[in-house]
Amino acid sequence: MRQSWRQDLLPLTWIVALTALAYGLALRNGYVWDDRYFLTDYAWINTYGEALHSALQPLFNQASYFRPLSMFSLYAEAIASGRNPALSHGINLAWHAISGVLVYLLARRAALAMAPQRSATALWLPLLLTSAFIVHPALTEAVLWISARFDLMASVAMLLALWVAGLAWRDWTRALALAACFLAGALCKESVVVLPIAIGAQTLLLGAATRPDGRVVLADGFTAREWKAYAAILGAGLIYLLLRAQAMDGYVPFSVDTSLEHRIALWGTAVVKYLQLTFLPFAGNALQHSFDWQGSGTLRAHAAAIAVASAVSLAIVALALRGRRVGWVLLAWLCAYLPVIHLMPLPIGSSVIHQRFMYFPTALLLAMLPYALLRLRASVAATRAAWALGVALVLASLLVVRSVVPMWKEDLVLWSWSVEKDPSSQLARENLIYAYTLYGMTDEASRELMEIARNKGSTSARVPLNMGAAYYGKGEYETAMHYFDIAYRNIATLPQQDGAKLLASMAVTAALLGDREMASNIIMQAVLSDLHNYTALGHLEAFCGELPALGFTPTAEERRRATQVATTTVTKLRTAQPSLQAERAFCPTP
Secondary structure, eight states, X not given: OHHHHHHHHHHHHHHHHHHHHHHGGGGGOOOOTHHIIIIITTTTOOSHHHXXXXXXXXXXXXXXXXXXXXXXXXXXXXXXXXXXXXXHHHHHHHHHXXXXXXXXXXXXXXXXXXXXXXXXXXXXXXXXXXXXXXXXXXGHHHHHOGGGHHHHHHXXXXXXXXXXXXXXXXXXXXXXXXXXXXXXXXXXXXXXXXXXXXXXXXXXXXHHHXXXXXXXXXXXXXXXXHHHHHHHHHHHHHHHHHHHHHHHTTOOOOOOOOOHHHHHHHHHHHHHHHHHHHHOTTSSOOSOOOOOOOOTXXXXXXXXXXXXXXXXXXXXXXXXXXXXXXHHHHXXXXXXXXXXXXXXXXXXXXXXOOGGGGHHHHHHHHHHHHHHHTTOOOOHHHHHHHHHHHHHHHHHHHHXXXXXXXXXXXXXXXXXXXXXXXXXXXXXXXXXXXXXXXXXXXXXXXXXXXXXXXXXXXXXXXXXXXXXXXXXXXXXXXXXHHHHHHHHHTGGGSOHHXXXXXXXXXXXXXXXXXXXXXXXXXXXXXXXHOTTOHHHHXXXXXXXXXXXXXXXXXXXXXXXXXXXXXXXXXXXXXXXXXXXXXXXXXXOOO
C-alpha cells in the first residue's frame, strides 16, 4: 500500500508543479475581453442571490447559450474576491490541474490495459502524455482567459465521466453517475453533447485490449450495461433541454446564415487548422484565425484545405472500420470537434476556429493514445529516441506557454499581440480599437481605424459604436454622436442587444446635446427593440422622472438596474441641459 501511495503521489505532485511552473504568472493578469462584460460591466451583481439569478439567464440576452453552472462560478468568485482577477485566474489553473490529473488517470488505465506487466511504462508514459497536455501551446487560451471557464468545467465533467465509465460499478449506479456528469457538463457548455461518443470509444478500446489480436468489436459498445448508460445520459439531456427552454423563453436566438458551399469551406479549413495545431502547435498559435470568404463561387480557393480534411477524415474512418485501435482513438478525437467544425449552422463567432475549443479533444486524444502507442513494436533505440523527443517537446512547449502568459495581462497587450499574429483578422483589429478606447487612447483608435480604411478593409458597426462610447465617456458628445450615426447606418448588422444599446446611447447623447425630438423618439425605439435593455429603461426613467406605462412589465431586477442608470443620467442632464431636464422635455409623449 505504501508503494502504491508513493506511485500516486509522484504524478499528482508533478502535475500541480508543472501547472504552476507553466501558468503561475497568470495570477498577475487582469480581466480581458469578455471578462469585462461578465465581471466588470455587471458590477451590479453584489450578492450570491443576484449571481444565481443572473447565471440562470441566457448569455448575451440571446437564445443561444445557457451555461448557469460556469456563470455562477464566475459571478460567485468575483463577489468573494471583490472582483480581484487573481482569484479567477487561480481557479482556472486549479481546473487545468484537475483536468491533468484526470488525463493521467485515463492514460494510466489505458496503459495498464495494454501492458499490465510493464509497471514502469504504466507510470511514465501517462505522465509524459499528461505533461504534454498541461503545457500544450494551443491550449493556452482556455487556461489564461477567465471567460473560457465554460470549456474548463465542461471538460472536467466529461473527463470525470470517462473515468467513471471504466469503473466496475453496478450498472445503474454507473449510469446515474454518468448522467450526473453529463448534466453538470451541459450546464457549463453545450459541447458536452459529444460525451456518449467518447464513452463508447473508450469502451471499445478497453474491450479490444482484452483480445489477443487487439481488434475493436462494435458489439462491446452496445451491451446492456452500455445501453443503460446511454439511456441515463439521454434522460439527463432531456432535463437540460427543459431547463434551457424555460430560460430561453422570450429571447431571440442568434441565427447563423451560411450557405452549404460556405460551410464546406469552413469545415475544411477548421479541420486542417485543428489538425495542425494539435500535432504542430509551435506554428500558427494565435488568438484569432481569420477566414477569407469572397462569396458564392469561391469554393475552389479552399480546395486544398477541403482535400486534406477529406483525406484525413476518410483515412481515420477507414482505420476504425478495419477495427484498428489507432483509428478509434483518432475518430474519438475528431468527433469531439463535431459541434465546432461548421457542419451545423451553430454560432461560434467570426473566427474559423477557436483554440479554447481544442481543450477537451486534446485531453481525450492524449488520454487514449496508450491504446495505440503500446500496440507498436519498436526497437530499443527507437523507443529511447521517442522518449527523448517527447521530453524535448514538453520542455519546448513549457517555454512557449510561459512566453504567452504575459500576452493576456490586459486588453491592449492581448489585442496588439493578436493583430501581430494574424494581421488579416478583422475581429482582432476591432478589439484593438476597443482596447485603445478602453484606455482613453482615442487618437490611437482613430489612427488604427484610418489604417484599416487605407488598406481597403472594413469593420463591423461595433467599432464606431465603441468609438462613440469612448468619446461619450470623455464628455465629447458631438464627436460621440458622429460615431453613433455611423454605427446606426449599419445597425441591422448588430445583434439585437447591441442594436438596442446603440439606440439607447444615441438617445441620451441627443438629450445631452439638447435635441429633444431625437432623444424622445429614439429612446422608445431602444426600449422596444430589446425589452430586457435596462440601460434604455434607465434613460427613459431619467427623461420622464419615472417609468411611464409600457406594454410589458420589466422584472424587479431590471427596474433596480434601470434606476441606477437613471440616477447617473439625471446628474448628467442637470449639468448639460438643466432647463430642458426640468421641463421633462425629453420624455416621449403618448
